[in-house]
Amino acid sequence: MMESTGSKFKIGDAVMVAVENPTGNPRTPKYIRGKRGVIGSVHGILENIRDHRGIHKPLYTVKFDLSEVSTCHDQDSIWVDVHEEWLSEVRQDS
Amino acid sequence: MSGDHGHSHKPFEGHMHDFEAHIKAVEEDLEYYRAKRFEPRIFYLLRRNVVTFPDLLKARVDLKRKNQFFKPRKPEGKNIEARVRYLEEWLDEYVKGIALVSARAVEAMDMVTEDNRKERGDYDDFFKIKKKEHHGTLAERMRNLEQDLKDYQELLEVFVQALIKRGWSTRAELEQRWKQLHEQRPWAGGVIVAKAWTDPEFKHALLATGREALREMGVHQGKVGKLVVVENTDKVHNVIVCTLCSCYPYDILGDTPWWYKHESYRTNIVQNPRACIKDMFGLDIPAGKEVQVYDSTSDIRYFVLPQRPKGTEGMTNEELAKLVTVDSLIGAGYALGPNQLRESERDGFTAEAPRVRPD
DSSP: OOTTTOOSOOOOEEEEESSSTTTTTOOOOGGTTTTTTEEEEEEEEOTTTTOOOSSOOOOOEEEEEHHHHHHSSSSSSEEEEEEGGGGOOOOOOO | OOSSSOOOTTTOOOOTOOHHHHHHHHHHHHEEEEHHIIHHHHHHHTTTSSOHHHOOOHHHHHHOOGGGGSOOOSSSSSHEEEEEEEEHHHHHHHHHHHHHHHHHHHHHHHHHHHHHHHTSSOOOGGGOOOOOOOOOOOOHHHHHHHHHHHHHHHHHHHHHHHHHHTTTTOOHHHHHHHHHTOBBOOHHHHHHHHHHHHHHHHHHHHHHHTTTHHHHHOOOOOOSSSEEEEOOOOOOOOOOSSSSSOOOOHHHHOOHHHHHHHHHHHHHHOOOOOOHHHHHOOOOOOOSEEEEEOOOOOOOEEEOOOOOOOOOOOOOHHHTTTOOOHHHHHHSSOOOOOOHHHHHHHOOOOOOOOOOOOO
């Protein structure tokens, strides 16, 4: 795939989803906004001309602990596809 | 886990003996297709003056029986099974009709899927079209459905007539497309999974390359988005959802069950996956397994590679394919065990394969 062409994050990186991003791809669901996750896969830039005009930023599948995105405490996880402009790095030095 | 746990109560899966479940599926799907697939497109085209309200009114007034594009339907028999089938087949015609006008609207207006998502309120509740609720006895609900199908198809009919009148399409072109829409592809879910169970190289390729592996296998590979297949193991149970709309590899696996598009599933599966899977599908995921829910929020379409049931050693691919259910590719069920398949064949309850429409 196109994973080497300028994707900012790599598998295992800790990231946080922006709360708002009016110019970003709207397909970032509300329940993960402001939440922390870990990059699970890197898909690079995917063209999908049937679905939308233009080409979006690189896409990642981000893994969230269930307890991060809901009130349920089962040790399960939710994996969500998020475009790069919604994600920022989380420093893990604390 | 092997699936040899006998019949569990699955409130959301209907066999033909469960007429209520069939009618519920028609009710939910009909409202879904009207409110999510058809009417948002009308609004899109009205806003852009491709068709206008007066066009629609005139088309209705001018409509003659002999010019009708969609032919009236009749049940083949008076018993309840025949009448349920009649409603199901009518719904299918309605859905095909939407596909017919959508293709034209999409080409005429350079409309992409994203436009429809905005128009129908995937990102803004303000735009959501309210769905009808259903009440009454089964007989009343069936009568209401018949009336709704008639009404909704009439609007579709008028819309087709207006498209022709405004010169966006011709009758001949629509008829040709209509014929194509009736050419169904066989459902490939079973053969893909059976091959993955018996051919480690193929399985590896399927998990690594998605559509590319299907092309090599000679199965229709579709074209919407990147395909990712996630494998169930002794440690992980995967489940698929699209919380924003209802994304799914339709182009490979055909139509989804109605509950996949329903708000209750789309909300609950990411809030409390285990409880949701148990309540809706009667499936108890063992404590030692992690549930991983995949939310298809962008350009990836997912399906689950279920575990091969125990007691299937020595079965041919053709036999194995029969164990694969639609639910098992979403993570709402396991593949059937051999005993379950025998039971359901004996009782005449084998599930029908989903409809796979042409691209």
